[in-house]
Amino acid sequence: MCAVLLVAQFVLSFVPGVELVTALLLAFCYLFGIRCGMLTATAFSLLRCFIFGFYPNVIVLYLVYFNAFALFFGWLGGRGRPIAAWVCPVLLAVLAGGAAAAAIAGLPVSALYVPRLKGAAWALFFVMCALLVLYFVLLAGRQKGVLRQGMEAAALASLAALFTVCFTLLDDVITPLFYGYTRDAALGYFYAGFLAMLPQTVSAAVSVFVLFPVLARIFGGARKSPPSNVGRMDKDMV
């Protein structure tokens, strides 16, 4: 799983704003639990340094964030009951409101990036609104199994979007503290972070919503089948 995450991050590092690590790790933690999730998250956080370089602040950020991520989604998957119906609409409404506020009020980023930032904020707003509408449609017909899966995927997509926002916010705390930025420099770093955060949040929400049902099926199948070496050992013993 760690190799899959590394390949996904490396390949998509050439495509700005697109990432699949969230969707892959989320589905893995949700189905394999806290222990497997945290082990994978820790291994991924450390091994990715061989590709992207060893930066202490980034190592701390990844170790804290992805272990918290694995802990939360591992716990969520291990509960054995669906996510409360109010969670998804509330999160989507908050994120849509935040995106609309950023697009309308504007942020003090480079004047040359304002159109790009507004575009990304509106994109996030429309994706969150679309998910919200879809969630209510699914909620209306939740008796059917397929629709329940869709609701679960939408709820997880909203949580993934929230976690992605938290990733940038955590970076806004760790990096300025690590390098000893002044207040103005830290604020500048915070606002510049929106340039990456908005497209990543859109990418995380869409990829989780689309890929979670597929990944859940793949990981679910892998979890049920016994490890191949166990079969060989049993056969050898006979």
Next chain:
Amino acid sequence: MKGNIWKIIGAGAAALLCMAPLAACRPSADIGNARVEIRSSDETCVVIEVLAGDNTKSLYDALSVLQKDGNLTFGGSESQYGFYLTSLNGTEATDEYYWAVYTTLESLDETVYSSASFGTLEYEDKTLALASYGVSGLPLAEGELYAIVWTEIDA
């Protein structure tokens, strides 16, 4: 004889005086309403001064025009934070070194463009601070200096 020597010296001095403005002439380019001039350019450092500003044009636009005119070469790729410069005047970024962008432009319209707490660079009698943005996020503000320097990572 003595008079001839003085004539030769005088002619030489006159020739030097005539050539002085030509020697001081630096490569420059017009980008929109902005005008930039290369103060220095080699394999490890490029310094650009904005003689006339245009806040709708970026340092990337200036580099593009200067490259088109044959005054420098650069390369890179698009990233989430804009254009990421990976080579300049034939020198490629490595795992240990990158192209850092410094500027005298601290803030403009309540937006912070550089901070001394990121790092500083002394150039002639001026102090430039490490920029908050890459070359495509820095506007060409009048009178400001922009330096792109081959820098050791975590130096």
